[in-house]
Amino acid sequence: MVERSPVRHGGAQRAWLITWPLVVFALVCTAGFWVAEPGWYSAWPAGLAFFIAYLIAYRDVFNVVIWRSSFTVAVTDVPLVLALFYLPPVMVVLVVSGANLVHHFRANYPVTKLSFNVAKSAAGNCAALLLIASFAPIEDAGPRTWAILAAAVGLSYLVELLSLAGVFTLVQSPRTGRDALRAGFSAMTVDGINIVVGLIFLVALEATAWSAILLAILVAALVMVLRSYAEFFRRHRTLAEVYELTQAVRDESGRSGLPDVLLGRVRSLMQSEFATLWLAPQGRHPEVLLTARVEHRGLLDIAPIPEEVRQRAVELKSAVGVGARFAETEDLRPCLRSAKVKDALVIPLRSGQAIIGTLEVVNRVGDNRTFREADVQVLETIAAHAAVAVENSRLVDRLRYDAYHDRLTGLPNRRRVIDALAESVKVRAEDEVVAIMLFDVDGQRNVNESMGHAAGDKLLVEAADRIRGIADPGALVGRIGGDEFVVTLRAASIDATIEIATRMRESLRGPMAVGSLTLDVNTAVGVSIYPDHGSDPETLLQRAELAANAAKVLPYGVQPFHPALESRAVRRLGIAADLRRALDNEQLEVYFQPKVTLADRHVLGVECLARWVHPAHGEVAPEDFVAVAEHTGQLARLTEVVLVAGLRRCRAWTDAERPLAIAVNLSARTLLDSHFPELVRDLLEEHGVDPGLVTFEVSEPGMLGDIERVLPSLYRLRDLGVRLSVDDFGTGASSLAYLRQWPVHEVKIDDSFVQGMATDSGDLAIVRAVIGLSREFGLTVVAEGVESELTLELLEEMGCEIGQGYLFSRPLPFERLEAWLSAQTEPESTPTGEVRRLRAVI
DSSP: OEEOOOOOGGGHHHHHHHHHHHHHHHHHHHHHHHHHOTTGGGGHHHHHHHHHHHHHHHHSEEEEEETTEEEEEEOTHHHHHHHHHHSOHHHHHHHHHHHHHHHHHHTTOOHHHHHHHHHHHHHHHHHHHHHHHHTOOOOSSSHHHHHHHHHHHHHHHHHHHHHHHHHHHHHTOHHHHHHHHHHHHHTHHHHHHHHHHHHHHHHHHHHOTTHHHHHHHHHHHHHHHHHHHHHHHHHOOOHHHHHHHHHHHHHTTTSTTHHHHHHHHHHHHTTEEEEEEEEOOBTTBOOEEEEEETTOOSOBOOOOSOHHHHHHHHHHTSOEEEBTTBGGGGGGHHHHHHTTOOOEEEEEEEETTEEEEEEEEEEEOSSSOSOOHHHHHHHHHHHHHHHHHHHHOGGGGGHHHHHHBOTTTOSBOHHHHHHHHHHHTTSOOTTOEEEEEEEEETTHHHHHHHHOHHHHHHHHHHHHHHHHHHSOTTOEEEEOSSSEEEEEEEESOHHHHHHHHHHHHHHHTSEEEETTEEEEOOEEEEEEEETTTOSSHHHHHHHHHHHHHHHTTSSSOEEEOOHHHHHHHHHHHHHHHHHHHHHHTTOEEEEEEEEEETTTOEEEEEEEEEEEEETTTEEEOHHHHHHHHHHHTOHHHHHHHHHHHHHHHHHHHHHTTOOOEEEEEEOHHHHTOTTHHHHHHHHHHHHTOOGGGEEEEEEHHHHHHTHHHHHHHHHHHHHHTOEEEEEEETSSSOOGGGGGTSOOSEEEEOHHHHHHTTTOHHHHHHHHHHHHHHHHTTOEEEEEOOOSHHHHHHHHHHTOOEEESTTTOOOBOHHHHHHHHHHHEEEEEETTEEEEEESOOO
């Protein structure tokens, strides 16, 4: 439930313009409920129970920040579902309002904020109660009741959200109000989950009230089992373990797993909280400090004891014990207490007469609460074996680094990131999520191909340094693939994570020096969070990668994971083998979408679009099977199928003396094929189509990635006489200055700007600029996504020449296109032949 309005002192009077109507509405409704059920106060014991439940629910909240204002998202919908079912209406209003009042009073809200929040909560609940009353009576916990309660809680949420947006609009600005609405609608998923949980509670309680006892017993039993296991783990110490440990240390001599084998077993055997291996720096080998901690997987880079204790053991070249049983080191106990350490044993690792390091255990746990002299002897035996293993292979000082770090960048590698994530997801906080941001560096492959792998490595090192420099202090930065970096940290919410990812991406967009060149390198960022997007590290990383792939085609470059991405990836994998058969068996159909001149409403041509209905999956989205075609080498065939179908229809229309031009989409990958212009020439000759009736539309973002390599094919196509169009213009990173260098005839404004221009001043300004400058360059301007009369009028006023969109017609198969031409257009003679003119735009 969204709560708390950001009412500042200067806007208090305006805030009351919404607060007072809410108060009046709530009072009138409550009075009506009182009259309808005068004995409502007899349910006070249940009301008290729900009041306590509400106060508990208000304790578990997390914040969402918009601009400089804050929302609180709580799980209060769960008790609200039950209250709407069990309590009289007046009691519901009083309980919820009272809990709201106590919660906001304890939070020290100003009177204006407190009043507004209580009023909107009461008004929302009254609206919900009115809805329930209209469907009365509610007699059981069946599906009808579920629907009514869900609708009632949803209505309450909507009333509160609209009230909140109204206060934002009055106190701050309409834009802030819109942001509040967006944030509120994005939180509806949480609201829906809370409703479902509340309904489950309702069904359980209606089945038997004893279910609450079973749940409590289950929770208590789990706590007891875990405690028993921990106690058993601490007491598990035998002579067999000592033997196994020494055997394991001997077997790992010269291998990279010695610290993992040694420290965990030493900590367990010695029943200590920490077990530490310290190796002094020697020659090219740096200092190593690795610590195993109780109930902590993996090794930590920490030193539990003060340096003075370790230094005493190194100077004496003998074991040092500090604690209640070691009187000779009484002078070291104060420094242990300052480090909050109870007792410790430090055993030197000897190589001849030299001390190469120490083996340390800290804080005895279990039945024996402090270390004794007998423990020193056991640890000295283990240390002797460990020293031999270290001396046999000095690589031990590099083991953790090599195992958990990338050699090129020095960042934690995939294994380290996964281990860190596994630890992070164990600690669950109600007001935090574990965020994973995967940065995919664009252009690294091109640097490898053009400048060599050494330059590509320098680019990756520079990117790693930048990400490490701009990441939050508590974040873990790692490299998990060739050009993929990951940042993990704890954040307040998914919205806060997206804000962090956007900020980091913007900081990374500056020029990077690679050798003598300075490159502008872009990144795509995929975001996933625990627990919403997965419960284990591998799943979270996989879904962040899916989101990063989707972010590559977005102008803002940041994409949170959603289930549709995964289902689409699985679906694409499933249709890869079927696409070839569909092309062989001519199962793909070509649709045609009309293009209309805005000045005189002439239908001058159509865009040819492939469509595929899979026998098992149904209709497959074009972006899915086009992506599959690109990755399986079938894109050339797919393009040829669409082009041939368009040329065949174009020839038929010309023979009927009503010529229509065709437009076919091209991928930049198709233009990399040097034989493609020859194929176009042969097909034009085969079908006898005037090249001027054919337009090839090339996506701007795709063309930018390989502009130097696709330019030769573009010039050869232009020389054939076909028209060239820049598709999706405005979504890439180019400027209009590029249009002077490209051999194109037409600019096609992306539909995302056209559809938003009627309501967004920014989109309107972009469209106006593109039209004005394109006309200065002598280029035709096509606006796709024309879906409203207002958009059409704005485009006409700006001088846009051609429009395409659902306002005229959606893409149609050939037969339906012919029917549309007959029904919606009329013939008109021109010097170049008959054209079709729209009768009216409906």
